[in-house]
Amino acid sequence: xxxxxxxxxxxxxxxxxxxxxxxxxxxxxxxxxxxxxxxxxxxxxxxxxxxxxxxxxxxxxxxxxxxxxxxxxxxxxxxxxxxxxxxxxxxxxxxxxxxxxxxxxxxxxxxxxx
Amino acid sequence: xxxxxxxxxxxxxxxxxxxxxxxxxxxxxxxxxxxxxxxxxxxxxxxxxxxxxxxxxxxxxxxxxxxxxxxxxxxxxxxxxxxxxxxxxxxxxxxxxxxxxxxxxxxxxxxxxxxxxx
Numbered sequence: 001x002x003x004x005x006x007x008x009x010x011x012x013x014x015x016x017x018x019x020x021x022x023x024x025x026x027x028x029x030x031x032x033x034x035x036x037x038x039x040x041x042x043x044x045x046x047x048x049x050x051x052x053x054x055x056x057x058x059x060x061x062x063x064x065x066x067x068x069x070x071x072x073x074x075x076x077x078x079x080x081x082x083x084x085x086x087x088x089x090x091x092x093x094x095x096x097x098x099x100x101x102x103x104x105x106x107x108x109x110x111x112x113x114x
Numbered sequence: 115x116x117x118x119x120x121x122x123x124x125x126x127x128x129x130x131x132x133x134x135x136x137x138x139x140x141x142x143x144x145x146x147x148x149x150x151x152x153x154x155x156x157x158x159x160x161x162x163x164x165x166x167x168x169x170x171x172x173x174x175x176x177x178x179x180x181x182x183x184x185x186x187x188x189x190x191x192x193x194x195x196x197x198x199x200x201x202x203x204x205x206x207x208x209x210x211x212x213x214x215x216x217x218x219x220x221x222x223x224x225x226x227x228x229x230x231x232x
Contacts, residue, residue, distance in 0.1 A: 034220075042225065042226075043118075043205050043207070043223030043224055043225055043226055044157070044205075044221075044223050045223070046220040046221060046222075049220060089156075089157060100162075100169075100170075101170070102159050104156055104157045104158070104159070105156075106156045107156060107157075
């Protein structure tokens with residue numbers, strides 16, 4: 001069964017500090033992995049997308065890594081800001097029967113405090 | 115571009131009533147997705163369309179749910195009859211094909227419709 005597990009479930013950090021969120025998956029066959037940021041009361045916004053051949057992708061202070069061998073991904077946030085407070089969702093897609101299947105993680109809720 | 119547009123933003127209805135949620139995707143996008151999000155289950159894909167054709171509806175919870183996409187600029191998600199357990203935020207998202215990867219590109223989400231069924 002395809003699964004995406006994220007850790008930690010929630011995290012509180014001080015403004016200016018770095019943090020790393022984890023995503024482990026058992027999705028097969030793998031197509032791509034995306035990280036989304038979802039602010040409270042809003043729809044998710046894509047941060048990064050990585051295919052099998054990519055092992056790192058950056059978007060400003062956000063850097064995602066992918067290890068397709070161990071089926072792990074991480075999202076590193078550098079010099080956190082209050083506006084980084086949100087839920088971060090890992091989503092893994094597979095190609096099945098000619099179309100995409102997506103499996104969602106349950107998200108990590110990040111709170112950045114002054 | 116105005117982004118993905120959803121209406122209504124909030125809907126409160128009584129059990130047994132029909133509910134219709136609407137979505138206008140970003141112009142030029144050929145994929146449209148309907149999601150449901152709850153605290154308990156997180157974000158769930160209900161159905162997605164490619165070029166107005168439903169591709170995968172395996173996430174639709176039961177026959178009370180139906181979705182249509184009569185043209186490239188409009189889609190509806192209908193619940194009939196509605197039940198309290200349908201209360202959730204429903205998101206619509208659209209995307210374009212990502213050439214060379216057998217995948218669709220970044221999905222752009224609408225603001226969501228918060229549905230409450232009493």
